Amino acid sequence: MNKQKGGxxxxxMSRRTALGALAGASAALSLPHVARANTPLKGLSHRQPSLExxxxxxxxxxxxxxxxxxxxxxxxAVELQTLTLSQGSDAYDxxxxxxxxxxxxxxxxxxxxxxxxxxxxxxxxxxxxYPASVLDSYRYDGKLYAVPSSVNGMFYFYRQDLxxxxxxxxxxxxxxxxxxxxxxHSPAMSGAVVNLKRIDAALNxxxxxxxxxxxxxxxxxxxxxxxxxxxxxxIERLKSLTKFAQRAYASSANDEAMIAFQQGLGAxxxxxxxxxxxxxxxxxxxxxxxxxxxxxxxxxxxxxxDGFAISKxxxxxxxxxxxILATAMNESNQRAIASDSIPSRASVLNDAELHKxxxxxxxxxxxxxxxxxxxxxxxxxxxxxxxxxxxxxxxAGEMGVKQALDTxxxxxxxxxxxxxx
Amino acid sequence: MNTHRGLVWFLAxxxxxxxxxxxxxxxxxxxxxxxxxxxxxNAPKFIGLGNYLALLGEARFWGAVYxxxxxxxxxxxxxxxxxxxxxxxxxxLRFGAHGLMVVLFVPHIITPVVAAxxxxxxxxxxxxxxxxxxxxxxxxxxxxxxxxxxxxxxxVLADAWKATPFMMLVLYAGLQSLDQSLIEAATVDGAxxxxxxxxxxxxxxxxxxxxxxxIRIMDAFRFFDTIYVLTGGGPGTATxxxxxxxxxxxxxxxxxxxxxxxxxxxxxxxxxxxSAFVSFLYRRERGRF
Amino acid sequence: xxxxxxxxxxALAAATFVSLIPVLWAILTSFKQPVDAFTIPPTLVFSPxxxxxxxxxxxxxxxxxxxxxxxxxxxxxxxxxxxxTMAAYALSRIETPQTRLLLxxxxxxxxxxxxxxxxxxFVMASMLKLFDTYAIMIMALVAINQPFTIWLMRSFLxxxxxxxxxxxxxxxxxxxxxxVKVIVPAVRPGIVVTSLFSLLLAxxxxxxxLVLTGAKTKTLPVAISEYGGEDITYWSLSAAGAVGIMLPxxxxxxxxxxxxxxxxxxxxxxx
Numbered sequence: 001m002n003k004q005k006g007g008x009x010x011x012x013m014s015r016r017t018a019l020g021a022l023a024g025a026s027a028a029l030s031l032p033h034v035a036r037a038n039t040p041l042k043g044l045s046h047r048q049p050s051l052e053x054x055x056x057x058x059x060x061x062x063x064x065x066x067x068x069x070x071x072x073x074x075x076x077a078v079e080l081q082t083l084t085l086s087q088g089s090d091a092y093d094x095x096x097x098x099x100x101x102x103x104x105x106x107x108x109x110x111x112x113x114x115x116x117x118x119x120x121x122x123x124x125x126x127x128x129x130y131p132a133s134v135l136d137s138y139r140y141d142g143k144l145y146a147v148p149s150s151v152n153g154m155f156y157f158y159r160q161d162l163x164x165x166x167x168x169x170x171x172x173x174x175x176x177x178x179x180x181x182x183x184x185h186s187p188a189m190s191g192a193v194v195n196l197k198r199i200d201a202a203l204n205x206x207x208x209x210x211x212x213x214x215x216x217x218x219x220x221x222x223x224x225x226x227x228x229x230x231x232x233x234x235i236e237r238l239k240s241l242t243k244f245a246q247r248a249y250a251s252s253a254n255d256e257a258m259i260a261f262q263q264g265l266g267a268x269x270x271x272x273x274x275x276x277x278x279x280x281x282x283x284x285x286x287x288x289x290x291x292x293x294x295x296x297x298x299x300x301x302x303x304x305x306d307g308f309a310i311s312k313x314x315x316x317x318x319x320x321x322x323x324i325l326a327t328a329m330n331e332s333n334q335r336a337i338a339s340d341s342i343p344s345r346a347s348v349l350n351d352a353e354l355h356k357x358x359x360x361x362x363x364x365x366x367x368x369x370x371x372x373x374x375x376x377x378x379x380x381x382x383x384x385x386x387x388x389x390x391x392x393x394x395x396a397g398e399m400g401v402k403q404a405l406d407t408x409x410x411x412x413x414x415x416x417x418x419x420x421x
Numbered sequence: 422m423n424t425h426r427g428l429v430w431f432l433a434x435x436x437x438x439x440x441x442x443x444x445x446x447x448x449x450x451x452x453x454x455x456x457x458x459x460x461x462x463n464a465p466k467f468i469g470l471g472n473y474l475a476l477l478g479e480a481r482f483w484g485a486v487y488x489x490x491x492x493x494x495x496x497x498x499x500x501x502x503x504x505x506x507x508x509x510x511x512x513x514l515r516f517g518a519h520g521l522m523v524v525l526f527v528p529h530i531i532t533p534v535v536a537a538x539x540x541x542x543x544x545x546x547x548x549x550x551x552x553x554x555x556x557x558x559x560x561x562x563x564x565x566x567x568x569x570x571x572x573x574x575x576x577v578l579a580d581a582w583k584a585t586p587f588m589m590l591v592l593y594a595g596l597q598s599l600d601q602s603l604i605e606a607a608t609v610d611g612a613x614x615x616x617x618x619x620x621x622x623x624x625x626x627x628x629x630x631x632x633x634x635x636i637r638i639m640d641a642f643r644f645f646d647t648i649y650v651l652t653g654g655g656p657g658t659a660t661x662x663x664x665x666x667x668x669x670x671x672x673x674x675x676x677x678x679x680x681x682x683x684x685x686x687x688x689x690x691x692x693x694x695x696s697a698f699v700s701f702l703y704r705r706e707r708g709r710f
Numbered sequence: 711x712x713x714x715x716x717x718x719x720x721a722l723a724a725a726t727f728v729s730l731i732p733v734l735w736a737i738l739t740s741f742k743q744p745v746d747a748f749t750i751p752p753t754l755v756f757s758p759x760x761x762x763x764x765x766x767x768x769x770x771x772x773x774x775x776x777x778x779x780x781x782x783x784x785x786x787x788x789x790x791x792x793x794x795t796m797a798a799y800a801l802s803r804i805e806t807p808q809t810r811l812l813l814x815x816x817x818x819x820x821x822x823x824x825x826x827x828x829x830x831x832f833v834m835a836s837m838l839k840l841f842d843t844y845a846i847m848i849m850a851l852v853a854i855n856q857p858f859t860i861w862l863m864r865s866f867l868x869x870x871x872x873x874x875x876x877x878x879x880x881x882x883x884x885x886x887x888x889x890v891k892v893i894v895p896a897v898r899p900g901i902v903v904t905s906l907f908s909l910l911l912a913x914x915x916x917x918x919x920l921v922l923t924g925a926k927t928k929t930l931p932v933a934i935s936e937y938g939g940e941d942i943t944y945w946s947l948s949a950a951g952a953v954g955i956m957l958p959x960x961x962x963x964x965x966x967x968x969x970x971x972x973x974x975x976x977x978x979x980x981x
Contacts, residue, residue, distance in 0.1 A: 047936060091924060188547075392655050432812075446826075450822070692821060
């Protein structure tokens, strides 16, 4: 703040002008930072309703140990996490992660393995309640890295009332879906709500097509196979559906898809479990009770797990951090937010009461069975930068689907070779 | 020269800050641009001009250069014309001009991240304000964000919305400070309004015009938030500019070395453009910016 | 003549209205329930709710972020404008090839993509142990603001006749006294204009604030962007926040309007 002194003379000169007000306000400089407890824990998470709930639970989990949770949109959260972790910074102690981020961060050695803590607190927090299959999604190289909060996944949203009126059933093949989308499409109603904003939304959408109708993204040796004939046909399918999609689908993501459904402007589409509850919320939605859900034709749509991990660079007590996370994700909390997120604890997940209470549960549970996670490749989202761009170009007519996927496959091969695959 | 004694020291505080805060980051970027540096690896590998050569051989890079030029030129030209019309209008208006000016300035003060969201709410299909207003009347508007050409237009309109007030304010100031006697002389000589503007007023304002246009070109090259929110560079690559590409390389793929090279290339392009402007200015105006 | 003036006024007023539509729409949105926010056709009649404004300021703690923003922006202006004015004065009086080169070099900062400065800034902040402090944010913004401040102030200063410097010199003032007693008062309106633009830049800065601030020093643009998207309720909150964040600047503009106009009419950049 020494620089301030040099400026005082100037400031005094212009005190009678409007600048005077500024100079006066500069006294605010001497204000202490807004008072807070000494070095509280700091956390960084993506903001969406269920994660916001968990952030709050984390910040109040252990009395006397508040956690400052920063909640920002997913893309920025990942950027900020990557930036701070890559520099070995302890700017954030607790990190929201999904399975893909977890792999990437763990591979780079940015997270603390928590197997020992898990064993130590097994009984206290009833950790055996987590099914082994769920925990596997939070492991990298055999080590456990995060406390699970929820399972999320995409499923097929559709307008029950419109389907009934036309005698449609939830489609079992893509061709049926296409026909339904065409049949329901009008200027005021998109036959399908498609979200291809890069990178995340587009990669989610493409993941379904590539796995349901193609052979998936890679072979066993991480060689791209998404540009084979079936892959090309899969993206051709996506392209054919965009004829009945909402405008500007290429820059649309989950938030706008929600508005499209809630305002009654969309008839079908892939969307997340965590968005289903809000369809019946009268404060936000005009279609309460009219949306129903199913597994999309062919299944293999994306499923993902969310959880919270501890930064490798955190200087705070790791037992305390683990206890905070385990408390925040206990049974009663998972139950309290069950409307917006599918719980990962078996005792909550298998609670028949919840299945009755929330209309979307039966379809969501089937979708978990049918779905497919991203490839276990820490660099998948980086590959996705190429893949989604080329798919966008194919959909915009800048190049053919085959050419687009070939280009992406070449770029992805180069990238993975450089990363040592 | 006597008055200049000690004047050099006036540069010291400013240069100190610039050196402390910017020489390192800029130098670091320049340095990194010579490396193959994947951020998580923490192991930069020296590759000389490899990043630059790779960029020059990429269709995506050239596409981004092209888009940037189109969007920057169109935006700055549009902003200049609109800004000039508004400034002249305000200049001629004998009542309420100052009040109108403050209100016209409002779009410029909105935080960029938020401004982009506001514009998305106007332009997005179906429930965006424009479509939602006109569709029920049976009027079908262009696909503002989904059509490759309209997407460029929308991005230009968005930039113009935000930056025209700046142009207007500075040009208005330029008009106010013109030497009135020259204008009166021209009027006495029988010049009409149009001749007055193009033959007398604009030539007199040339330095200020070049200043404001240069500043706007620099800022337009860094134009990011609005495009990112409105079109994300799409559809396809229709609105992918150099900054969006830099974001993709640096933040999505974490190839910091290559992103730095892109930054340096961007800097050189802008520097070239601005130098051309300034040398033009020097020639005509005897060493004044 | 009178009717032409009225026509001109109406035309300008219409332009003003059109340019304000996005802002007005956002203001309306901030008072709507999410379900009414984006309808077809647009909802103009609704029962307004101040719920989101209340939430933003009182439940989400935006007033602390406002204080952070003001501290950072005002301090930036109070440092950047004085030192920039000094540098600009020197550069307006010493015209050599070296100073011209320096002027161009300073501008280079404004041409470099700012997102590439985010990482080095963060590295510096970590090394100096200044992450999440006002100091690092203010330093960064002062540095980023210097090119514009110097260039704009220089264009005011080249218009101040050198006879003024010389007269002061004959009166026995040293350079500093000349600057403070003669030059600064002469360009005071210019300082107001430069301060306005610098204030805007510092107050609205997002990327560096995202990277350099944490819980203790978070600024309003970062706080608002935290509500960008994902759930429509957040959009109502960001609309309310966006409307709120404009108010201090609007107040400043109304307050400084007279000086602003005078500053501009004094020959902002008439070169």
